[in-house]
Amino acid sequence: MSAEAASSPAAVDAEIAAAVERLRPELARLARELFDQPEIGFEEHASVARIAALLAAHGVDAEVGAFGLDTALRATAGADAAASGPHFAIIAEYDALPGIGHACGHNVIAAVAVGAFLAAAPLVAGLGGRLSLIGTPAEENGGGKELIIRAGGFDDVDAAGMVHPSSGSGTSSVLGQRTTGVRRVAVTFHGRAAHAAGAPWLGRNALDAVVTAYQSVAQLRQHILPSDRLHGIITDGGAAPNIVPERASALFYVRSAEVGQLRELTDRVVAVLEGAALATGTGAEIDVDPVPRYLPLQTNTALTARWTEAFAARGHEIPAPAAPPQGGPSTDMGNVSRLVPSIHPSLGLGGPDDVFPHNAAFAELTVLPAAVDALVDAAEALAATAVAYTTDPQLRAAAAAEFAASGGPSRWED
Template sequence: MSAGTDLAGAVEALRPELSALAVALYDEPEIGFEEHASVARIAALLDAHGVSPEVGAFGLDTALRATVGDGDGPHFAIIAEYDALPGIGHACGHNIIAGIAVGAFLAAAPVVESLGGRLSLIGTPAEENGGGKEHIIRAGGFDHVDAAGMVHPSSGSGTTSILGQRTTGVRRVAVTYHGRAAHAAGAPWLGRNALDGAVTAYQGVAQLRQHILPTDRIHGIITDGGAAPNIVPERAAALFYVRSAEVKTLRELTDRVVAVLEGAALSTGTRAEIEVDPVPPYLPLQTNVALTERWARALEARGREIPPPPVVPPQGGPSTDMGNVSRFVPSIHPSIGLGGPDEVFPHNAAFADLTVLPAALDALVDAAVALASAAVDYVADTELRAAVAAEFAAAGGRYRWA
């Protein structure tokens, strides 16, 4: 019996528990850094299979770490996410990600251990709102990891190509304008309108959008517009997301946005209090093709077709803190379709409902088998490890945001 067959059988045996986990997370969604019930469910499932996880790892209450195997062997980390979105629950499918990760870890763990390697399951909170993976990197959680991988669900029946999902980096820029209150009708000349600062900033950013790279994105909202119409607002605030496809251009675009915000204060006689990176920045994803090919090969063995990459790469794209991991260790982040109509896209409430349908749970099992296979291949195959390392080095090697 082949290792691939063993892994498939192990994941299939786990199907009822993995499906129940995905449904339970769907039924009780928790937002970032508040995933207490979610991480407890994952820990309980690991405990039931003889693995003792650490909950509260890396100084984060809802992070998790479980490791099996030899401390000196090749070390592969399987990444789990389990936070939800406010109001629309698991509309990004992190309940599926958690099921895939747990299934792959439990299936691959005994094989990796027998090969003299090491396998970790790292549960990462707050992908949506807090950059949990960057916090874990800063805490040293990936210092001794050699490669990492996770799988993200997508809409429709297709998956991404072996190049993985295209993402952009994102930085948050928060600004508060401080002015001077006055009676808006009786003595407006005594005031300095902080809302004018925020509106001028918003308009300036909108004008900047005409002169940025096709892969760049900037979007924002005004989060505070004052207290009452008859009071000149003494405080107003806005929050902008700045996205770019490369680390260098992400820094450059952020500087241009900050200049716009400072200019708005100058033109309105207000003071700008600017905070860059209130949440750790998310870096553009760097997919390791050599490793992703092994995932793709194993997925195709499950009878799933992987379409070729588009002739013209998509412009822009979402962001993930898995990008930070991918710049720190060789990583994969492919996606798998859950079935259903293509227009049911992540970050739509209908996508959360899709994640608990039979087709989605079938996809969970297939993706878990493929991820387990990629992890085992990495530990077992010295030539693959060399190819993965060479590709990572050619892309610039380990990078830490500073």
């Protein structure tokens, strides 16, 4: 860290900007390589190896396989674990979606996180703080962050942040952004096989149970809050039309913006599944939370305001805070946000406003020049936020007071 950087916030920001700009070709290449070889959750072996190699090229040792997860990653700079200095964690995701690759932009998330970490690490270390890069697998399908929480990966973290891409140019840095929590409910109905034409009266149709359950969940939708969501798919519908299906399965997602409502709505869905079994004379094997539940995101506005300031300084228009969304996606970053003050701002990548994540066209946006420009600016702003947190006692106090007012650290207790 230069002596000038240590002397003024403006100099710190200038040093961060210069560092990230030097990294631009490598960050663009990382985003492209992840795009070219997408890997789904818990299978991100090549992806995490690329991130570790980039860190190693800059003299940073990264632990791949951290927290007991083969594709998790941890790198740390600054004060050691026994020190009492403030500890900020930058979060990376790099898993892709089945069939449509990086249509949620996790290749951009990874590039932003790596750029922010490499730019901020020397400054944080030089000023007595601690900075970690935590690579979290399987955001899409496995709750990697919650698994890391359970392994103690956030026990000594004081605050955390990541940036998630979105479509259009006016969707960046939504102050006060929230997401819904989500629980998965899997069900397998067990019936009795029979010849569908010769002796159907001997059968008990498990597919009828799934269809009854699916339609009943659809009927339940008209009696839930506007912020809630229910959706599902049939994952097994039987073996052949001339055999009464003795086994059929479905998977439902239950979403709500409030933890209490998430519990209640899950109970209502389970009751629907039990009713479908009763109506069809089948048995229901119900598995609630086959993967960790995701909690609603709790954005720390004090930290987000610092991000907004840094991002706006890079020429980006920041929209006014919007009303809480009516429903929406979910992220296991919500679980982290319930443990420590956290930010999860969105990053507009340009392109049409109707190209939204989880569509194959969105994946193509993530490697265009406009997306590279956006991720570079986001890396600078995230690095600036991390440095500010570790060096500004007033910012830490404001973030902590807001977090305490919201109830402080909390976990879902069954």
